[in-house]
Amino acid sequence: MANAARIKLEDIENPTERGKYVVCIIGCGRLGLLHACLFAEAGFNVICVDSNQAVTDALSKGKVSHLKSMVEPIIRKHLQEGKLRVLNDLKAAVSQSEILVIAAPVDINEKGEVNYSSLGRVLKHVGLGIRKGTLVVVVNTLTLGAMEKVVKEILESVSGFKADLDFFLAYSPVIFPENQTLETLANYKRVVAASGELSLKAASTILKTIGKAEIIETNDLKAAEALALFETAKDFIIAAFAKEFALLCEQMGVDYFTVQSLARMREENQPLNPSHIYQDGCAVLDFLLNEAESLNLKLKVSTAAVEANSETLKHAVRLVKGALKSCGKTLRRAKISIIGVSQTPNASDIPKSFVKKLMESLEAKGANINIYDPYLSGKMLADLKPFNVKKGLAEALEGADCIIISAGHEQFRRLDLSKLKLMVKMPAAIVDLEGLIEPKKAEVEGFKYRGFGRGAH
Structure with missing residues (x-):
């Protein structure tokens, strides 16, 4: 089988070359399915695997619960062509793949407490099936230090391999995955982080085949983890501002949506997106507030945002x-x-x-x-x-x-x-x-x- 860490963009410029590689999507929620569609459309062979039997049973029949009209035709086409398969056996799926995309979500409760037990179980099965030369890319948002202390540590411990030597590990989080569509994900400006140069190059090369936007590379995993957390929190804070501004517009006799349209016309400004008004709670921000409290810090703006959004x-x-x-x-x-x-x-x-x-x-x-x-x-x-x-x-x-x-x-x-x-x-x-x-x-x-x-x- 081909070695994913040796892939260069010029080697996979056409679907025939990409067809040499198998991409395993681990976690068939919204984010995983969107990645599966993009990789399949780009010409890769794709295996979808999920611990939920009901999800894989439905997916094997071409049925999904997210964005049905957008995703189902693509899933069904590639199922019929044999370019996409659905498995329940994670270890078997991993052993057949050169590229692993981990889209299994992390559990964060309403108090901002993180539970990595479910992701840990996934990583242990990955470690049992992983082969030398495999590229692993984590695309869901993790907390600070989790790539080293959770992902890397479990994979190395179970597999007996070393990251950046025997297998390749990278982080490319997609924030607010619940809002992504095929179009937005394809145009998503990704940050790709890996401590090793080979891991970074391999991940960037692969992800370029499914995206249209620029990719930003960094060797600082913690900085990439912090960026994803801070960008999520920033959007939540913007939501709080949008809500308060909309309320003010009501009382002043101003149409908020007209203001939003004018903001869109000014290229240097991001529009005051009306969807921000209805954004729900933010588990990532709850986590950051928890972390700050443990360090005796008070995040005043973030705390105020939580209070405003709750109204x-x-x-x-x-x-x-x-x-x-x-x-x-x-x-x-x-x-x-x-x-x-x-x-x-x-x-x-x-x-x-x-x-x-x-x-x-x-x-x-x-x-x-x-x-x-x-x-x-x-x-x-x-x-x-x-x-x-x-x-x-x-x-x-x-x-x-x-x-x-x-x-x-x-x-x-x-x-x-x-x-x-x-x-x-x-x-x-x-x-x-x-x-x-x-x-x-x-x-x-x-x-x-x-x-x-x-x-x-």
């Missing part, structure tokens, strides 16, 4: 309650139609955790919830039990007191409000969490409009 759900409930009140109705016994639950616009994906929490909160206050999403899949339906899921938009909106728009699907942007008002129970409210509907248009049709960050109502 989002409460404010969304207040918006619904206020919108209903303006219609002369109460939240209790109100019929609320939530349209759009997929976390990825215009794609079948898992439900947004924020929306699930919002539904639970509204139902606990006595509201009757109907749900509709044109991209609902079987897995999404299972995740939404016991809520009342409707198959069509008209069925979901019939007799509704309030419509909550909670996914940025393009068809929701084109809703005909003059027809909608014939379906709902007027006066009715629209609570637009995605900024898709123009407030004035909604009000002209007789709706009471509310939106997070929408001051123009």
Whole structure:
């Protein structure tokens, strides 16, 4: 078999050359499946392996729970061509592969405490099957020092090999994997870290074949680990700022989404992404706060961000309650139609955790919830039990007191409000969490409009 550490980019410029190598994807969650698709499309042979029998059984039939319309056609094509296989035996999968991509998640609880036991079990099986010359790339986010103290230590101990001599080890984390799609991952600007030059060159060479963006190389593993943690925390802090700014816009009569559009037009500025408003808790930030506390440090900005983000759900409930009140109705016994639950616009994906929490909160206050999403899949339906899921938009909106728009699907942007008002129970409210509907248009049709960050109502 070919030696992955000797691969050079010029040797694998075409799919025929890449077909000499087997890439084993360890962990078939969202991040693992996206990597599997990209490697298969690039011409590599791919083995997918996961400890969850239900996941591998479904995958072997070409069925996935994430981004179905995007991922399933690619998986099925390569299954049929024999370029992609699915196994349950991790040791066997590892022994057949030159390149191992570890996408098994790390468990971090709500207190920021890290549990490496499940990843440790994966690494022990990898150590039992690994061959000399194998390249191992870890793509999930780890805590500081984990590449040396957990990954390297376990692999060396179990295999009897030495990293950078007998096998090759690198770290290339993808932050917020739950938000990645095939397009974003292919365009993701990766940092690749390895203590040895051969490991660094091999990993960078392989990852260049599935990406379009520049790759940043470093020999400082701890710096790469810290960067992934800090970038995750930074995005969470930006989310807190976005939420507070949106609230301020509401009170000042300013449209937050218009501000966001203007920010996008200024090339030197990153847009104030409206999706930041609904970002959930951040386990990585909880970990950093824990670490700081153990060192007698107070991360004031990060602590404030956690507090600000925790208020989002409460404010969304207040918006619904206020919108209903303006219609002369109460939240209790109100019929609320939530349209759009997929976390990825215009794609079948898992439900947004924020929306699930919002539904639970509204139902606990006595509201009757109907749900509709044109991209609902079987897995999404299972995740939404016991809520009342409707198959069509008209069925979901019939007799509704309030419509909550909670996914940025393009068809929701084109809703005909003059027809909608014939379906709902007027006066009715629209609570637009995605900024898709123009407030004035909604009000002209007789709706009471509310939106997070929408001051123009």
